[in-house]
Amino acid sequence: MTNVIIGLLLIASFIFMVWYxxxxxxxxxxxFIMASIWxxxxxxxxxxxxxxxxxxxxxxxxxxxxxxxxxxxxxQSILVNxxxxxxFGRVLIDTGIAATLIRKVVELGGDMPRLTMSLLCIVTAVxxxxxxxxxxxxxxxxxxxxxxxxxxxxxxVALFAFMGSIMAGIFCNTVNFIQYHTMYAGFVKSAASYSxxxxxxxxxxxxxxxxxxxxxxxxxxxxxxTSHNWAVNAQQASGKENAPWYSWxxxxxxxxxxxxxKLPIIFGFIASAVYAMxxxxxxxxxxxxxxxxxxxxxxxxxxxxxxxxxxxxxxxMFNNAATYAAPYFTAxxxxxIPTNHLVLALVFALLVPLGFFRGPxxxxxxxxxxxxxxxxxxxxxxVQFMYPLTAATTIFPQxxxxxxxxxxxxxxxxxxxxxxxxxxxxxxxxxxxxxxCVIIYFMYGNL
Amino acid sequence: xxxxxxxxxxxxxxxxxxxxxxxETWCQYLFxxxxxxxxVTPEQRTMIIAGASQCGEKLAATxxxxxxxxxxxxxxxKVCTVEHGDSQxxxxxxxxxxxxxxxxxxxxxxxxxxxxxxxxxxxNEKMIEKIxxxxxxxxxxxxxxxxLFTRRTKIGxxxxxxxxxxxxxxxxxxxxxxxxxxxxxxxxxxxxVLDVLLLQCYNEKAVAPVLEELxxxxx
Numbered sequence: 001m002t003n004v005i006i007g008l009l010l011i012a013s014f015i016f017m018v019w020y021x022x023x024x025x026x027x028x029x030x031x032f033i034m035a036s037i038w039x040x041x042x043x044x045x046x047x048x049x050x051x052x053x054x055x056x057x058x059x060x061x062x063x064x065x066x067x068x069x070x071x072x073x074x075x076q077s078i079l080v081n082x083x084x085x086x087x088f089g090r091v092l093i094d095t096g097i098a099a100t101l102i103r104k105v106v107e108l109g110g111d112m113p114r115l116t117m118s119l120l121c122i123v124t125a126v127x128x129x130x131x132x133x134x135x136x137x138x139x140x141x142x143x144x145x146x147x148x149x150x151x152x153x154x155x156x157v158a159l160f161a162f163m164g165s166i167m168a169g170i171f172c173n174t175v176n177f178i179q180y181h182t183m184y185a186g187f188v189k190s191a192a193s194y195s196x197x198x199x200x201x202x203x204x205x206x207x208x209x210x211x212x213x214x215x216x217x218x219x220x221x222x223x224x225x226t227s228h229n230w231a232v233n234a235q236q237a238s239g240k241e242n243a244p245w246y247s248w249x250x251x252x253x254x255x256x257x258x259x260x261x262k263l264p265i266i267f268g269f270i271a272s273a274v275y276a277m278x279x280x281x282x283x284x285x286x287x288x289x290x291x292x293x294x295x296x297x298x299x300x301x302x303x304x305x306x307x308x309x310x311x312x313x314x315x316x317m318f319n320n321a322a323t324y325a326a327p328y329f330t331a332x333x334x335x336x337i338p339t340n341h342l343v344l345a346l347v348f349a350l351l352v353p354l355g356f357f358r359g360p361x362x363x364x365x366x367x368x369x370x371x372x373x374x375x376x377x378x379x380x381x382x383v384q385f386m387y388p389l390t391a392a393t394t395i396f397p398q399x400x401x402x403x404x405x406x407x408x409x410x411x412x413x414x415x416x417x418x419x420x421x422x423x424x425x426x427x428x429x430x431x432x433x434x435x436x437c438v439i440i441y442f443m444y445g446n447l
Numbered sequence: 448x449x450x451x452x453x454x455x456x457x458x459x460x461x462x463x464x465x466x467x468x469x470x471e472t473w474c475q476y477l478f479x480x481x482x483x484x485x486x487v488t489p490e491q492r493t494m495i496i497a498g499a500s501q502c503g504e505k506l507a508a509t510x511x512x513x514x515x516x517x518x519x520x521x522x523x524x525k526v527c528t529v530e531h532g533d534s535q536x537x538x539x540x541x542x543x544x545x546x547x548x549x550x551x552x553x554x555x556x557x558x559x560x561x562x563x564x565x566x567x568x569x570x571n572e573k574m575i576e577k578i579x580x581x582x583x584x585x586x587x588x589x590x591x592x593x594x595l596f597t598r599r600t601k602i603g604x605x606x607x608x609x610x611x612x613x614x615x616x617x618x619x620x621x622x623x624x625x626x627x628x629x630x631x632x633x634x635x636x637x638x639x640v641l642d643v644l645l646l647q648c649y650n651e652k653a654v655a656p657v658l659e660e661l662x663x664x665x666x
Binding site: 109226227232 | 480482483485486536540541542543544545546547548549579582583586590604605612613615616617620621624641642645646649
């Protein structure tokens with residue numbers, strides 16, 4: 001009975017978190033509060049009716065595991081990747097490679113809004129297979145969004161198409177893979193050997209599915225006729241210098257390095273950054289100047305991801321607290337957790353919307369506790385099947401969500417009302433996630 | 448008796464400078480803002496500017512001849528659905544009006560009120576609205592007539608095997624709309640002075656670079 005009551009209180013805290021997210025309060029502090037509430041509830045529950053996960057552990061052990069080991073483990077495996085990913089993003093921006101690619105794509109499509117929007121979304125998705133962080137997103141957004149507006153595409157459609165194409169790219173993003181996979185492997189040690197190479201095929205399929213769904217919805221919801229705006233732009237006329245064509249490959253070099261040459265991702269980011277800078281003339285100058293440039297790019301990249309780091313560290317505390325909370329969820333939902341692969345895939349497809357608002361189907365939300373229970377109920381489940389399912393319910397909703405930092409920034413930039421955005425993003429996230437759950441079942445459901 | 452120095456009003460100085468720019472200058476200004484500016488050869492650019500300008504003027508003459516003293520805004524309201532919004536400002540962009548095919552014109556009142564508050568000679572809210580509506584009317588008429596220069600003039604962007612990807616140039620349509628409104632209203636200056644004056648209202652710092660750009664292309 002105690003376990004059921006504690007379980008219900010934990011669910012009540014989930015609902016509080018959804019409300020908290022929707023109000024737009026700070027997520028770093030929010031997840032710290034959630035971790036603390038869960039630790040308190042777990043300790044109270046354990047004092048009344050001891051659980052197996054806390055056997056032999058003192059209060060200090062629990063506090064150490066949640067508030068110290070959580071962020072520390074996170075730092076080892078993820079922070080370095082995120083820092084170097086952000087550094088690489090800064091390199092692509094500063095060398096002008098990203099901007100050049102976008103300009104070239106516009107020149108390919110011409111004055112045909114649907115075609116040019118589609119091409120821009122594809123190149124944005126490709127760029128975000130390697131790039132990460134709010135800084136690079138904003139740097140690309142301030143180029144892409146005004147182009148879409150000037151083609152007569154309405155702001156809600158433009159914002160949705162742009163954010164959707166980032167979401168598609170993130171599904172195949174190396175940094176995001178490592179981030180979520182580390183959490184997964186925290187619950188299933190044997191999953192540690194599952195690599196980005198193993199994931200790449202399904203990641204690429206997810207990216208294509210994401211792009212197709214986003215472009216379909218964007219095309220269906222945009223005006224059918226041509227639009228003209230009489231708008232005044234405070235930005236200077238275009239005509240900036242283009243990066244040379246042979247530098248453009250730098251955008252996908254980190255991914256190619258990992259997939260084709262099995263390079264470690266950090267080395268991939270560094271080598272690709274050096275190539276990008278070499279081919280765009282950014283390595284010219286004295287040793288002192290060049291090293292200063294490198295240091296600045298790394299610093300700028302670190303600043304880009306600083307808010308995310310704070311949030312991820314508090315999320316790591318929450319994830320570890322979720323480990324102790326698992327028995328209480330087990331008491332509530334153990335009997336209803338499916339173990340059949342087809343049923344699991346269908347249930348995940350149905351519950352994709354719970355990945356929005358940092359909900360219980362989202363790794364970077366309150367999903368860690370639920371996934372812990374699901375994984376505990378399915379001890380031998382193949383990681384090739386289960387990890388992509390959790391990625392689908394996390395990545396698609398999360399990167400279209402109003403709680404995503406760059407989506408929130410986009411609202412301020414474009415003055416789009418959240419309801420105009422949500423009526424496209426909610427179905428898009430759900431459809432993408434559901435399609436991928438079905439595809440994952442057909443690809444890996446029989447393992 | 449002490450001498451009184453009368454400082455010229457900076458806004459009047461700006462307005463006087465803007466009204467002195469030639470039509471060619473404003474055409475170049477519009478073209479430089481086109482997304483495909485780098486894909487157009489200098490010969491094509493000259494041809495498009497001349498053709499679009501002529502197209503706008505010719506259509507203005509046709510409209511005047513066909514509809515007589517009826518003002519273009521009245522005509523626009525007759526053939527289009529006209530909506531008024533307060534404002535739509537996206538980042539560094541301020542919208543005066545939008546036209547969406549087949550016949551939807553949306554005019555934003557706040558920027559027009561702000562422009563009228565500048566109290567420049569002959570620049571009241573009614574006049575500003577007339578300039579804007581005439582500009583949008585061109586886009587409506589353009590949508591009705593595929594034989595217009597701005598609809599049929601295309602440039603080649605790329606070839607693949609036997610296929611050539613050709614596209615219209617948006618600047619052509621904007622140049623024609625500008626000259627159409629200019630001609631209909633018999634203005635002594637380009638309707639595009641509104642662009643710079645709007646910047647003055649919303650983002651004063653952005654005026655100087657645009658002015659520099661106009662001075663540089665002034666011919």
